[in-house]
Amino acid sequence: MLSCHCLYPSLLQDFCVVDNMSTVRVNGFPCKDAKDVVAEDFFFPGLHMAGNTTNKQGSAVTQVNVAQIAGLNTLGISLARIDYAPFGLNPPHTHPRATEILTVLEGSLYVGFVTSNPDNKLFTKVLNKGDVFVFPEGLIHFQFNYGTKSTVALAALSSQNPGVITVANAVFGSKPSISDDVLAKAFQVDKQTIDRIQAQF
Structure with missing residues (x-):
């Protein structure tokens, strides 16, 4: 496996910053030369702004992964802000490359995940402000705002490119x-x- 350590013998040797012009790729993403890396490659503005929840599901996911922050490539982390309208749903989905840890910032959520075959055991919990819940890598999980007020959560994921497969879609x-x-x-x-x-x- 190609390592960024051998590509950049400099202070930035631990990073492989995405650059659409490069032909060198790590994790499927092209990399910048270390001399071209800038602070903006590690920056994402505006996560305090609510997502648009006026859709069929009543939820909005604002992703902050390698597609938004080039400097995340090879670092193995990302996050997302999820906004839920009253009775909004983040429908059953899976992240094929990441475990997710979710923290409720405002409101409350009914959350759960299902284990793999043959057990298909459902684990659920009602989360309130400040509560945290973990969704293991690859397992189908969901979040539902059963309340009458909007809810906001922050999810951290153990991959710079966790992927998402929404089951119904x-x-x-x-x-x-x-x-x-x-x-x-x-x-x-x-x-x-x-x-x-x-x-x-």
């Missing part, structure tokens, strides 16, 4: 679509039901 909104026959059999419903669900995505 992946299953019902794939391009091209997964066959109705496959989905109808998997969910034990008729094809018309599958068509209605796919139309939402």
Whole structure:
């Protein structure tokens, strides 16, 4: 595996800052030469601003990962601000490359994750301001604001590029679509039901 330590024999040897012009890549991202790295490569403004929750889910995720802060590449961390309208949902999803630790800053949330097959055990908790909950890497998890006030949470993730797979979007909104026959059999419903669900995505 290519290491940034051998690329940059300088004070910045521990960083591999993303630069769209470079041909050297680490973790799939092109890297800047150390002499071209600037403070802005480690900076993200405005996380205090609420996200737009006027959508079907009633939630907004503001990601701060390697796509927003170039200097995060190879550092193994990122974060996200999540805003929830009353009864807003961050729908069931997974991060294939990261464990998530979530802290409620304002309001309350009903959160949970499901273990892998064959147990599929559901772990849930109601979180209030200041409470923290961990979602293990790769497991399907969710957050729901069951209250009448807006909620804000901050999530830290153990990867500079954690990825996200929203279950419903992946299953019902794939391009091209997964066959109705496959989905109808998997969910034990008729094809018309599958068509209605796919139309939402």
